[in-house]
Amino acid sequence: MAEEVIGVFGPTASGKSDLAAALTELIPAEVVSADAMQVYDGLPILTNRSPHPERLVGMWPLSHRASVGEYAPLAHAAIDEILAAGRTPLVVGGTGLYFRAALAELELPPAPTPVSRERWERFYDEAGAMATHARLEELDPAAATRIHPNDRRRVIRGLELAEAGRSLVPRRESLFGGAWRHPTLVVGLEVPKPELDRRIAERTRGMFEAGVEEEVRAALDLELSATAQKVIGLREVATLPREEAIEALTGRTRRYAAYQRKWLRRLEGLVMVAADRPPEETAAEIVALARTRERLPRP
């Protein structure tokens, strides 16, 4: 094949899992998940884990605080290992940032240390947005100009990095475009909105039939990290009566899908492929694309 790696990005319910499975039928490939929530163990139904084997899925307990920084090297290792075995890594996601991080070399700045994070968070909450931002302005003016004072998360991160002698600013690769680590065919799955909405509604109901409620109940007995708490539906399923929960979850999932479509629009070098048809057909088209395309001249 011309391309060494295949990346498939699509919104929830665009049929990524089935497509990935279909692809592995056509070519010797292994699936690497690029999903910030499927990394968790314990919520397979709610996070829509594929029934087929995928890497980097269910690998962390819900108490673990996930991050791209921790995910990226694992993804790189998985991809390289699959390549070394002579197979095609199939990176499938979900989470735009994780997807980019898996396929490109984002060169993330160093991890925050708990101590400095905690300190700056306290500083921000006590001194206020303006004062904290002013502090950043002193330590790293370039970063300060790009960050809004109200953006607590980034002001704090900027401060942490500045303190460590680094900056939030220097970045080689852009978030949406730039070189891939390997020659890569990146396809975006396209499903008309009404069809996607239909699938989301159907899928949500399916979750309840599959027993999300018990799953969520069990999960809530455990310690949940700040990141795990963000899983769509956790709160809804736990607190709302069934019908209301279904409605709320469907709505939130649709909104999430809209957010993912934003990534779809922005990701550079994406080849859009229709996915409102049997996965085998989509898979065949993707394989054909991977075979015929020339090695991607990296932008």
Added chain:
RNA sequence: GGCGCCUUGGCCGAGUGGUUAGGCAUGGGUCUGCAAAACCCAGUACACCGGUUCGACUCCGGUAGGCGCCU
């Protein structure tokens, strides 16, 4: 039929005679170790018809719709 109350932008929801509450949703944008996240920007609504007033979403009258009580 009578009396009383209510009617605010897609939804929820404050409020005042004259300076666009706010939240959610929506649209656009930002984004590099919390991304199923966080942040920024945008949209001038007051059921309808008259009247009072320099000026009404806010006061008065009527109409329509809703809610409650009464005969």
